[in-house]
Amino acid sequence: MKRIPTKICVLYDGACPRCIKDRDNYLRLAGGRAEGVSWFDITGKDEQLKSWGIDPHKALTELHVIVGSDESLEKSNKSREIASAEVGSGLGLPGEPRVLSELDAYILLMQKVPVLKPLAWLMGLSLVRPVLSAWYHKSVYKRLKREGRL
DSSP: OOOEEEEEEEEOOTTOHEEEEEEEEHHHHHGGGGGEEEEEEEEHHHHHHHHHHHHHHHHHHOOOOEEEEEEEEEOOOOHHHTTTTTBBBBOOOOOOEEEEEEHHHHHHHHHGGGGGGHHHHHHHHTTTTTHHHHHHHHHHHHHHHHHTOO
16 A cells, blocks of 8 residues: 655744754654654744634644645645645655644654654553643643743
């Protein structure tokens, strides 16, 4: 069966030094496997996010990724700007672009990097997931309040 080239676009908070550091660490660990991943800074892009059907507040407080085949992202009105990025990999997910958020987004990204795959598996466990999700939300809200952005 032929794999359909897939793009992953990570929506990240470019006004967050920690988010930029996390992005850079991911790129370093992923090496060539990051070739299929593009990054879109959501800072000041509320209208763009809304046009894609993504709540700007949710995008700020939870990691979001848009996943779609090369062809579906190029055809979709929701991802016109994202589709212009030169990316492509092989997840083989046909159809319309879809949005994953929070832990699902992290797990998808981590599964692409061999050294992070065990952590992605652990994050997906039913006993770990709710605890990790609560901690994640608490730390994000704390950071945003400290920065005066919430």
